Amino acid sequence: MPIYRPQHFDEALAWLQQPNARPMGGGTHIPDADDPDRVWVDVRGLGLDAIERDRGAWLRIGATVPLARLARQDSLPAGLAALVRATAPPEIAARATVAGTLMAAHGATPLAAGLMALDANTLWMTPEGEEVIPLGDVYALRAWYTTGPRLMTAVRVPLAPRVAHRPRFSDADAPLALVVAARWPRGRTRLVLGLGEAPQLVLDGPSPDGWEHALASRYQALQAAARGVSWEQVREWARQVLREVWAE
Numbered sequence: 001m002p003i004y005r006p007q008h009f010d011e012a013l014a015w016l017q018q019p020n021a022r023p024m025g026g027g028t029h030i031p032d033a034d035d036p037d038r039v040w041v042d043v044r045g046l047g048l049d050a051i052e053r054d055r056g057a058w059l060r061i062g063a064t065v066p067l068a069r070l071a072r073q074d075s076l077p078a079g080l081a082a083l084v085r086a087t088a089p090p091e092i093a094a095r096a097t098v099a100g101t102l103m104a105a106h107g108a109t110p111l112a113a114g115l116m117a118l119d120a121n122t123l124w125m126t127p128e129g130e131e132v133i134p135l136g137d138v139y140a141l142r143a144w145y146t147t148g149p150r151l152m153t154a155v156r157v158p159l160a161p162r163v164a165h166r167p168r169f170s171d172a173d174a175p176l177a178l179v180v181a182a183r184w185p186r187g188r189t190r191l192v193l194g195l196g197e198a199p200q201l202v203l204d205g206p207s208p209d210g211w212e213h214a215l216a217s218r219y220q221a222l223q224a225a226a227r228g229v230s231w232e233q234v235r236e237w238a239r240q241v242l243r244e245v246w247a248e
């Protein structure tokens with residue numbers, strides 16, 4: 001399995017112009033690992049491992065920051081560190097990168113559901129320049145984003161909202177489903193259902209009004225993926241997380 005380790009973006013993008021080349025982060029979840037024709041471009045030499053304040057109210061998290069380091073970061077939105085810690089066991093979290101985790105995520109990947117609730121933006125480098133793409137749009141077109149000459153360079157996360165999730169991960173280390181709510185200081189509320197192939201946005205509004213109806217229709221659409229996680233359970237999780245983020 002050939003792995004290239006470029007030190008510059010131009011070199012990395014040139015490798016990724018090849019149809020059989022893909023970016024690699026920590027390498028813990030690479031598809032087609034046995035494919036002899038696949039070429040991997042390890043992006044960890046590109047200096048994408050900083051975590052820094054961005055215009056005061058945002059945090060810019062480099063694509064190759066390992067989950068273990070992100071979990072130790074002081075200035076995360078309230079409630080996010082628990083989701084980072086729950087995403088992979090410690091031996092994997094030491095290597096797994098933020099971008100690799102988001103691109104390999106399923107619906108109930110805690111970091112992905114948490115960042116979706118926070119309406120995070122992803123930053124991409126392409127031969128045409130930098131692009132800013134909402135995480136939800138990446139999941140809507142994931143096949144497109146996982147091929148071609150582009151790579152995620154960072155994630156931008158607002159610091160003001162707080163997030164809450166269920167189940168609590170002491171109850172279930174690798175949940176089949178989860179619910180995450182985020183609330184901004186002025187009341188904007190987002191509710192995400194972590195189920196199926198990617199986290200699903202249930203509600204984004206100035207208040208949680210209408211959450212139960214919106215959640216029921218999302219759950220129904222994904223029921224085949226629910227594998228024993230009942231509607232009553234999901235509804236109760238949503239009630240709890242919304243109460244938690246709205247508690248003063």
Ligand SMILES: Cc1cc2nc3c(=O)[nH]c(=O)nc-3n(C[C@H](O)[C@H](O)[C@H](O)COP(=O)(O)OP(=O)(O)OC[C@H]3O[C@@H](n4cnc5c(N)ncnc54)[C@H](O)[C@@H]3O)c2cc1C
Binds near residue numbers: 104174
């Ligand atoms: C033992 C074990 C237990 C695990 N338990 C859980 C669990 O409980 N819950 C859970 O959700 N996950 C779990 N995982 C999955 C784990 O979270 C992922 O393997 C890991 O986060 C992937 O990160 P990585 O940096 O190694 O990505 P890689 O394996 O390097 O890449 C993964 C994908 O992302 C793409 N990619 C990587 N970097 C970039 C980039 N910069 N731009 C664009 N695309 C990129 C790659 O092309 C590839 O498609 C587990 C994995 C293992 C091995």
